[in-house]
Amino acid sequence: MMEAWPAMAWILMLMSVSELMKTAQSRDFTMKDIIHLHPSTTPHPGGFKCFTCQDAADNYECNRWAPDVYCPKDTRYCYTLHMMNNHGDSVSVTKRCATVENCRFTGCVNITHNDFQVCTSCCEGNICNVLVPRNDSSAVFSSTAPLVSSGRRLHPAAQRYFILIIVSSCWTRLRSQMI
Numbered sequence: 001m002m003e004a005w006p007a008m009a010w011i012l013m014l015m016s017v018s019e020l021m022k023t024a025q026s027r028d029f030t031m032k033d034i035i036h037l038h039p040s041t042t043p044h045p046g047g048f049k050c051f052t053c054q055d056a057a058d059n060y061e062c063n064r065w066a067p068d069v070y071c072p073k074d075t076r077y078c079y080t081l082h083m084m085n086n087h088g089d090s091v092s093v094t095k096r097c098a099t100v101e102n103c104r105f106t107g108c109v110n111i112t113h114n115d116f117q118v119c120t121s122c123c124e125g126n127i128c129n130v131l132v133p134r135n136d137s138s139a140v141f142s143s144t145a146p147l148v149s150s151g152r153r154l155h156p157a158a159q160r161y162f163i164l165i166i167v168s169s170c171w172t173r174l175r176s177q178m179i
Helices: 004-024 031-037 059-065 156-178
Strands: 053-056 077-084 090-098 107-111 116-123
Touching: 053 059, 059 090
Parallel strands: none
Antiparallel strands: 053 090, 077 090, 077 116, 107 116
16 A cells, blocks of 8 residues: 555656646747748748738737748738737737738827727738737837838828727727627
8 A cells, every 4th residue: 555655646746747847838939930830932032921810819829820821922021910908918919911001000009998009010021020019119110121202101190090990990800709
């Protein structure tokens, strides 16, 4: 009877260590993971990939289930929209391939009626949208080449208005999924 206790104690200890190892694993992707999941051969010159998802629960779920497809030839950037609650926790993540027109309004907006913050960013490069924007420092439009501009810019209030339209559309979609 006494001989079974050391074996049982050993099994319980291994189970505890196993559980600790599961909780210690990171919920973020490393560059090694990305290279393994997204090989770099292209179907056309200049072809690239973006992480792509619609209303994922968080960045990990978006990147984990993103389809491994190349962006259409008419796109050049990767777009990310990240909605967070007032504690900074993810509520929704949307990522996709984008044109320069889709990337005109980047930055963060606070939605006062529900205490959400929405940050959008665009980047240029193969799977460059691995991270989500969380504040004004990361909610930017980064491009490897200068953009040609007509010199006309939208007033900051107009920019906020267009971002609010996007956010309200996302919020309506999110609320309909919760009901």
